[in-house]
Amino acid sequence: MTLIPWLTATTNLGLPVMLAAMGGLVCEKSGTAALFLEGTMLSASFVAVRAGGGVTGLVCGLAAGVLITGTHYLLVHRAKVKDVIAGVGLNMLALSATSFYERISPSAESVQTLSTQTGALIAATCIAALVTGFKSTNIRVQLEMTGESALQAQIFGINTSRVRLISHLVAGCLAGLGGALLPLMGIGTFVENMTNGRGYLALAAIVFGRWDLGMVIAASLGFAALDALQLVAAAQGIKVDADVLAMLPYVAGLVALIVRTKRYTTPAELSKAG
Amino acid sequence: MRHIKASLPVCFMLIALSVLYLFQPDVFAIAFGSPMAFLRLLTLASPLLITGLAVHACLTTGRILIAGEGIYAAGGIAVAIVGTTFADTPLGLWAGLAMAFLIGALIGILISWLRESNGVHEVISGLLLNYLLHLLTRYLASSPFRDPTSDAPHTRELPWTLPLFSSTSDLNIGLILGGIMLIAYVYLLNKTLLGRFIRSLATTDGVALTAGLPPKRTRMIVMALASGFIGLAGAIMIGSAGPFRRFPADFYGSGVGFDGLIVGLLSGSNAWMLVPSTLLIAGLSHLSDALSLATALPRQVGSLIGASLFLITTIVRYRKQPRS
Numbered sequence: 074m075t076l077i078p079w080l081t082a083t084t085n086l087g088l089p090v091m092l093a094a095m096g097g098l099v100c101e102k103s104g105t106a107a108l109f110l111e112g113t114m115l116s117a118s119f120v121a122v123r124a125g126g127g128v129t130g131l132v133c134g135l136a137a138g139v140l141i142t143g144t145h146y147l148l149v150h151r152a153k154v155k156d157v158i159a160g161v162g163l164n165m166l167a168l169s170a171t172s173f174y175e176r177i178s179p180s181a182e183s184v185q186t187l188s189t190q191t192g193a194l195i196a197a198t199c200i201a202a203l204v205t206g207f208k209s210t211n212i213r214v215q216l217e218m219t220g221e222s223a224l225q226a227q228i229f230g231i232n233t234s235r236v237r238l239i240s241h242l243v244a245g246c247l248a249g250l251g252g253a254l255l256p257l258m259g260i261g262t263f264v265e266n267m268t269n270g271r272g273y274l275a276l277a278a279i280v281f282g283r284w285d286l287g288m289v290i291a292a293s294l295g296f297a298a299l300d301a302l303q304l305v306a307a308a309q310g311i312k313v314d315a316d317v318l319a320m321l322p323y324v325a326g327l328v329a330l331i332v333r334t335k336r337y338t339t340p341a342e343l344s345k346a347g
Numbered sequence: 348m349r350h351i352k353a354s355l356p357v358c359f360m361l362i363a364l365s366v367l368y369l370f371q372p373d374v375f376a377i378a379f380g381s382p383m384a385f386l387r388l389l390t391l392a393s394p395l396l397i398t399g400l401a402v403h404a405c406l407t408t409g410r411i412l413i414a415g416e417g418i419y420a421a422g423g424i425a426v427a428i429v430g431t432t433f434a435d436t437p438l439g440l441w442a443g444l445a446m447a448f449l450i451g452a453l454i455g456i457l458i459s460w461l462r463e464s465n466g467v468h469e470v471i472s473g474l475l476l477n478y479l480l481h482l483l484t485r486y487l488a489s490s491p492f493r494d495p496t497s498d499a500p501h502t503r504e505l506p507w508t509l510p511l512f513s514s515t516s517d518l519n520i521g522l523i524l525g526g527i528m529l530i531a532y533v534y535l536l537n538k539t540l541l542g543r544f545i546r547s548l549a550t551t552d553g554v555a556l557t558a559g560l561p562p563k564r565t566r567m568i569v570m571a572l573a574s575g576f577i578g579l580a581g582a583i584m585i586g587s588a589g590p591f592r593r594f595p596a597d598f599y600g601s602g603v604g605f606d607g608l609i610v611g612l613l614s615g616s617n618a619w620m621l622v623p624s625t626l627l628i629a630g631l632s633h634l635s636d637a638l639s640l641a642t643a644l645p646r647q648v649g650s651l652i653g654a655s656l657f658l659i660t661t662i663v664r665y666r667k668q669p670r671s
Contacts, residue, residue: 158612165650170651316489
């Protein structure tokens with residue numbers, strides 16, 4: 074009886090995390106730490122609601138995501154700022170700017186939302202596009218060689234700057250879509266710190282999924298399934314403290330990081346980051 | 348350029364004060380124009396100095412301590428639980444403070460172990476721990492350890508109080524602890540051989556290894572001590588008189604952890620710069636309170652300026668080293 078609501082809640086909460094994790098995966102495979110996911114998702118959620126929701130909100134959220142990751146690219150690969158610190162800085166700026174603006178002018182109480190089916194269709198299209206991209210030898214080799222050794226990739230004639238720029242833009246599109254879907258498939262409005270660490274859960278899913286697309290998607294949905302338990306428990310009147318249930322995805326994320334032992338799967342350029 | 352980078356916090360502070368004095372003299376007067384306002388600034392600065400110093404110490408070994416916010420709350424709940432559980436014994440105060448330090452140190456060891464043994468970046472594990480500690484401390488304060496006599500969700504009142512500097516402010520012994528820690532830290536880094544080897548860990552493991560100093564273990568010990576002191580800062584805040592002496596369920600989110608991160612990063616390689624950096628960030632927080640009183644601007648303006656300063660600092664200071 075509780076299975077259907079739980080699966081629906083898992084889909085609603087899981088798709089944003091999954092899309093963000095897929096975007097982060099592309100960026101990390103090119104050798105840049107994707108710490109910016111939280112800020113990208115939060116900005117996209119904010120912009121999607123401000124744009125009135127619906128398809129317009131989705132497109133504007135995507136654009137906001139690209140803007141944030143584009144800035145990250147400029148900071149890291151042009152201004153040569155350390156990627157982890159730049160990501161943390163952008164996250165802090167996104168959180169403070171959205172909170173500040175939300176206090177000055179609160180978001181509309183309800184905007185046009187999207188159905189779970191629409192969200193699932195968008196996610197399926199993104200997965201298909203990413204699988205096709207990863208299957209293409211040319212794209213995969215360029216991406217992975219840049220992530221393993223940028224210097225060697227350049228010797229083989231790969232334009233590593235272009236690869237990294239494109240991977241940042243793809244990450245921005247996917248994380249922006251994920252962030253926009255969070256309010257549009259959920260409560261239909263924006264609240265301060267709406268993502269509440271989901272960008273970091275997406276990062277944990279990438280690490281736990283060992284930079285493998287299938288594993289990353291499975292890990293994202295796994296975290297979302299635990300996250301959905303609190304909604305289902307509240308709806309079914311099960312008396313478990315909401316904070317205890319809300320802790321489960323973070324506990325799972327930490328356990329995932331603890332049990333991960335095979336370090337060799339980390340892209341080599343990523344290990345040098347920080 | 349090197350001198351500008353080194354004195355970045357002082358430059359920011361002077362620019363901010365000049366702009367405020369010229370364009371908002373009323374707000375300037377509210378924020379800094381009386382001894383009470385200055386005491387309030389120092390009250391805000393004392394936990395920030397400790398968290399900023401902890402972040403700086405970890406940065407010296409090449410690691411980023413980002414879980415300060417959660418550790419600060421964990422230290423607070425530890426002293427509240429132990430202090431009220433052992434209320435009848437004279438050792439309750441010391442047991443509470445020791446437990447806060449221990450809990451903080453254990454969290455630091457977990458983060459550091461994940462980095463050194465599993466290769467998990469300390470920022471990812473630290474941020475996940477922040478969210479977990481937020482929910483855990485809120486649950487403990489609002490369910491099993493809640494004060495049954497009160498409608499508001501918080502723990503029972505501590506039977507003792509840590510000393511204050513004056514009866515008219517909340518300025519507590521955290522400032523003395525922070526000052527002693529800073530002097531000891533500067534001495535260790537600049538005047539001892541051990542300090543110089545620890546500093547070398549920011550760029551290479553080779554120098555420390557040559558001196559027989561195990562890099563991984565050293566980073567773990569520094570992270571544990573730094574986290575322990577943040578836990579202690581949280582305990583001091585809860586154990587002091589004023590608004591606390593009980594742990595409120597919404598204690599997490601005071602901003603001390605994230606502001607401490609900005610303080611640590613802003614200070615750069617010169618540990619003495621922790622003082623102006625702390626005053627700058629505490630001043631911003633203090634100023635945002637004054638601004639929200641005097642104008643229609645929300646308090647969040649302080650964190651917005653803080654985050655902008657953080658980004659400017661990263662662009663100026665935290666550049667990747669060119670490969671040889």
